[in-house]
Amino acid sequence: MAPLLEVQDLTTRFYTLDGIVHAVNGISYTVEEGDTLGIVGESGCGKSVSVLSVMGLIPEPPGKIAAGQVLYKGQDLLQLDRKQMERIRGKEIAMVFQDPMTSLNPVLTIGRQISESLIVHLGMGQEEARRRSVELLDMVGIPQAVDRYSDYPHQFSGGMRQRAMIAMALACSPNIFIADEPTTALDVTIQAQIIDLVKTLRDQLGMAVIWITHDLGIIAGLAEKVLVMYAGFFVERGSVDDIYGDPRHPYTLALLKSVPRVDRTSKERLAVISGLPPDLLGLPPGCPFAPRCTYAVEQCRKENPCLEPIGFGHEIACWVDVTTGRER
């Protein structure tokens, strides 16, 4: 059977006045039913663009999906026209964005914004959509959902807005739920509420989750499979235990060492990744991480390595074996 979502060789570029931004450079992954996939990387590494491409939300121009396929249940989403895509987006695949302040329409009530997708996608009547919306608000833990239905976004706190966004995304029981840093703007206590909520709903509704974040901690407790992204490439892929227990790409290794842990005390200095994240306008030849990499050898500056398996379900894109420091 074909996987639920299969992304093949996805390449997204932006044509700007300064030149071509290579935001996503030929990434491939699959998502099965009930999977939880974590995509980790720093800002500007192409995480958001990669999922916006899947959702067909890249503004063209300046953006362009230069190559690749996005197969949802065997159907290539990139070939669909706007009308067809609108039927999938929100109904089959739903997304929650980073900033709940700007992704809600300030002049429409929360209830109206949730019931909209019910009316459009499921053909519900006003009254039925209203009833269902209240249920959804209740499900995501908004107190007094009946009264809050007619509130405007500014009357909600940041955490409640993000809950409303989740309610909106879940309105049509999507098969895939994409979360693009949904908790970055929130406090840790509210973040814990939201993650707890998504986990419960995932287990109840059996949907697949793609969670994008720069916080390595969130992924550790949530995902089963992890993709580490750098400069629009996947540099390491594996199960959550592989990535955290046995990281093999120098970038993953450095990232894990550069964050302190709340559960233990350290007297050591934090490990630093020297230099800056690369400019996607002009990537260096060879491995994009090579200029900042402590393991880099001659080969790294010449040719960009591809993802290659090093264990069951564990792949890295690196010329060097970090356990020995020598070329593989």
Next chain:
Amino acid sequence: MRGNQVLVKTESLKKHFPITRGIIFQQQVGSVRAVDGVTLHIYRGETLGLVGESGCGKTTAGCTILQLYRPTSGRVIFDGTDLTILKGEPLRDMRRRMQMIFQDPYASLNPRMTIARIISEPLRAHKLTSGKEQVDRVQELLRLVHLNPRFINRYPHEFSGGQRQRIGVARALASNPEFIVCDEPISALDVSIQAQIVNLLEDLQDKFGLTYMFIAHDLSMVRHICDRVAVMYLGKIVELAIKDELYDHPLHPYTQALMSAVPVPDPVVERERKRIILEGDVPSPIDPPPGCRFSTRCPVAREECFHQVPPWRDVGGDHFVACHED
């Protein structure tokens, strides 16, 4: 590093912002109790962490200690001098000795000033140096924060976020301060850049014997950089202890919930961890709950918690907590 000499001390420090109604005859109809009775002390040479959720008054507390806001009541004693009664020239003299590093390196540097002017501003304000000497000092400061001294005539937009934050650090160091309030200095930066700034702050502390108050919501980073940590909730400090004591044996239910909410980058640990999920949001500081401020969200609240303000108790070993629970 840390001595036993107290450098900064606050005594029931309060900062209330008035809420007014009316255009010509403004009437005060309420107040936002941003900081509501904060008592703490900071030893010379240490780093005190101040943590809490957004809107709990961390930044206001920092600004009030530095007299950027004049307090509504309470005292701030800096090296034996009460700052709250100082005005004019004597206050300016004290201000030279304390500085601030701001959260957002994109908003805290004037885009129309060159780096030289930004960094030398404290030097000019306090009439410390001028002319050639000033240029030398700016270059020296740039070297201290690991930036190229030839950058002095560039503008902020030519720098990345991490570099800008280094400029912010250089400006704070310009007047040779003893005490620096770091207001979320790394939260706007990328993960790989955060470690660079934290290491820089630690190096500068060792070199100049600086005292930091480190305001943050990233509890993992606070555990790394701080000596003691104060937890703030809705304008009040609820717990204060040496960091390992606080992280390993938190006593206040709010501290416990806060610690448990921080994810750990280790799937093995994460599977075993128990989260205390707090319900709802932080109440409004305009009309805070009577009794214990945390009582509305506290999982173990009792009858008295809703009526009586819990006392600030010393539980021994430099560990203080404000909770009715023993």
